[in-house]
Amino acid sequence: MRRRDGGKAAQRLLIAVALAFLAAFLVVPLVAVLTQAFEQGWRVYWASVTEPDARSAIRLTLLTALVVVPLNTVFGVAAAWAIAKFRFPGRAILITLIDLPFAVSPVISGLVFVLLFGANGVFGPWLAAHGVKVIFAFPGLVLATLFVTVPFVARELIPLMQEQGTEMEEAAIALGASGWQTFWRVTLPNIKWGLLYGVILLNARAIGEFGAVSVVSGHIRGETNTLPLHVEILFNEYNFTAAFAVASLLTLMAVVALAAKSVVAWRTDRTLIPASAAQAGPTDIQP
């Protein structure tokens, strides 16, 4: 009896320490963004997020995400199909290569494109002669964001599609379905939640990327400034209220992404656990 009371007290203590840690590192900063953003009232907040530079930053950020998210989604699905449904030599190396951008610093992810397409880069003179601007322009922002977000969808789908095996697709093909029909009617419905999960993470990163984009953007206000870069400029100008007001938009995006992610995770848990438990045997055998 005494021991159990001791256990309860220890449990409460551990919960309290864990929550205090999370509060100091995650919750307090989150609350700080909102309080600082509204420090001077609604009107200043509204003005900060609707002034022309902020609006152009919002537009540029959304436009970048609009190009990057579909491209890397299609890439992720194609890569997962090849890797999860087939065996071929070099498969393990390919998985590592897809994960590579996660291991590379964002600053380096931007730098590589400056070295390729910058004024004195490999293709710099050729681009200049043809009047094409990549660095300090929209294409550079897209390339840097593409690089950084390459792994997101593939990473979610590869383990999921491996777990599901190939039997259902094989049955569809045997019954006369074409490859595309098999993908749209059999594979896609099976992976849709995992795919959505990956796309949510991909989108959040594409919108929020800072380091890589910072290198290639040139920080031209109203032209090549994405939302995170706009936050940086405002903060460095000691315009804190405006900086936090714009940051609160990005925070809202992050909170929505987290909520969507939780819903999706909850749904996949409900629909996939029986399937994965049933297939745990065969997938374990595969190297």
Next chain:
Amino acid sequence: MTAASSTRSSSRARRSALPGLGLTLGCTLLYLSVVVLVPLAALVLRAADLSWSQYWTTVTAPRAVASYRLTLGASLAAAGLNGVFGLLVAWVLVRYRFPGRRLVDAIVDLPFALPTAVAGIALTAVYAPNGWIGGILYSWGFPVAYAPAGVVVALTFIGLPFVVRTVQPVLEDLDPEIEEAARSLGATPFQTTARIIIPTVLPALATGTALAFARAVGEYGSIVFISGNLPMRTEMTTVLIMARLEQFDYAGATALASVMLAMSFVLLLGVNLMQWVARRRMA
């Protein structure tokens, strides 16, 4: 022919019954080459182009060496903090039931979703000498923002989900009955923790901590505001590379970037090796 080899060959034949390998693999390789591999190769080639003496002076300059020391030291400190508190958070989330547990579980992923620049300015505001937490610590003579401690705080923020999300599934699989058996055999809670729980989660904990460390080494957005970027004291290597770029010193930036890239590859290799060892131990 043995039965095993015949099933293997038949399963291989069945595998190729699915269409699309050529198309998807081709697209994957082409896309990956254009977006990731060729640009990275450009960096390596550019670094190789530099003369050896120029390269060596750049990467061993006192300011660069000080930045490596801060980068590795602060990343290690943050990874250590995350190792301890990440394990605790994962344990509390898996084993205990308390109001708001699901919300807490969701919020652990915040560092994955929140743009690093936002995290950076938010942590700076909270941990600055006039901030909510930083003010208290400052009055105790312990400045956080604009000091190495600020870098550790930001890197801890960034790395936390790596540890929690790697350890959590292993703890979920750990059967409480084993601990109960140990306890009924007379083991103290401390012995149960040291002999059963820690050894089971150790491979996952090591992997998660290494991932947090690797992420911390290359971090830029969250540390650039809070560190103060004082050369020789609070300047991270990524910030130094950025400073070189702003002065259009591409050779210097490339040389430093190649050092960081080498570090990242060693870490990636280390993490893969650890996962391989963990999988072998599990099997």
